[in-house]
Structure formats: structure tokens, C-alpha cells
Amino acid sequence: SQTIHQWPATLVQPVGSPLSLECTVEGTSNPNLYWYRQAAGRGLQLLFYSVGIGQISSEVPQNLSASRPQDRQFILSSKKLLLSDSGFYLCAWRGNGEQFFGPGTRLTVL
């Protein structure tokens, strides 16, 4: 069966510091992968999606970037975090239409 991993589970970072969140998927090949952000009490905001290695589509212009160096690895990065980057970051892969999520990383920028 498919499993999706994210780490770390929680993160507290100062404004202006860099960020790297990693997501890996097991049990499937060539998955469509997604990064979402969910602000407190809000819905899911799609940040990036990827249909293959090196292929990244950005949905919202911002100071975040994503990379897909391997088939089952998806990385979310920032060179300088803003206060507004705080939120719950979720990685997902897409199966037969539906999406399955990792456990998420709760980021607090101070």
C-alpha cells in the first residue's frame, strides 16, 4: 500500500530564516505530487504540484519554491521566511482521482 511521509512534524523558525520541508511517497511510481498550505481555521491553498521529476507548477506567486529531484521526493523551500508563511503544510499524492495526504508539518514563523 502507498504511504506518504513528511518531516518534521512541527517547526518553529525566525523570520528571514531558510526553510526545507521534505515529502516522500512509498508504494507507487510516478505519482502526481502536491504541496498545500492551510492557515489556521482556513481551507487548503494549493502551492505547487508536480507530474514528474523536475516538473513543477506554481499556483501562487510567493517566496516559496518546490523541487522534485527524484520520482517519489518532493521538497518545499524558502530562502527567507515571512510571518505570513506560518501554517500547516501538507504534501499529497493523487490516486484514482482522490488525494491522499501526509501527516503535515506545522510551521510557526516568529
Add this chain to the structure above:
Amino acid sequence: RKEVEQDPGPFNVPEGATVAFNCTYSNSASQSFFWYRQDCRKEPKLLMSVYSSGNEDGRFTAQLNRASQYISLLIRDSKLSDSATYLCVVTASNYQLIWGAGTKLIIKP
């Protein structure tokens, strides 16, 4: 108009009651529809897909009305453990899903 709209709630209902959620979507070309459940501080988890003919899974019934562009979720005999946020999801393309902001449900004993 938002692409996917849901009543934010919260819905406060007594245990055992029947609860109904509605969700409207704007893209008439959408082909797939889902309901997800999200517990506090956890990731969303698939509750059920929504089929054109309507579908049922135990106490949960989902229906789709393409003409009016809305989907619904009915929960019968609600349990305390049903307390969560329920998210409506609609496909926008082969790769993207559009998420509603969710409706919070609180079941009271």
C-alpha cells in the same frame, strides 16, 4: 464567486441527530467530487467519493446534482466521533482539485 463554497458553520447538533452539508461548485466541467474529513490539527482524510447516482456508506450518504452544481453529505444517527471539519472537493483539471474551506461539525452529548 468562490469556485467551491461551503457553509463554514459550526453546526452544533445533538448526538443522534441527522446532519446535512451542502457544497456548491462553479466549474460545470468538473468530473470528480469528494468529501473529506479533517480532525483538529490533522491531515484531511477521504470520507467518500460522490457518484452521479448517489452513494451510501453506512450512516453517510452523498449526492450530486450536476444541473444545480452542488453536492451534499448526509450523516444519520450522528456520533460524538463525527465531530470534525468536512471538506468538499471538486476536480478542476486532470491534475488539480479545488477545495472548499470546510464546515465544522460539533456533536454534543
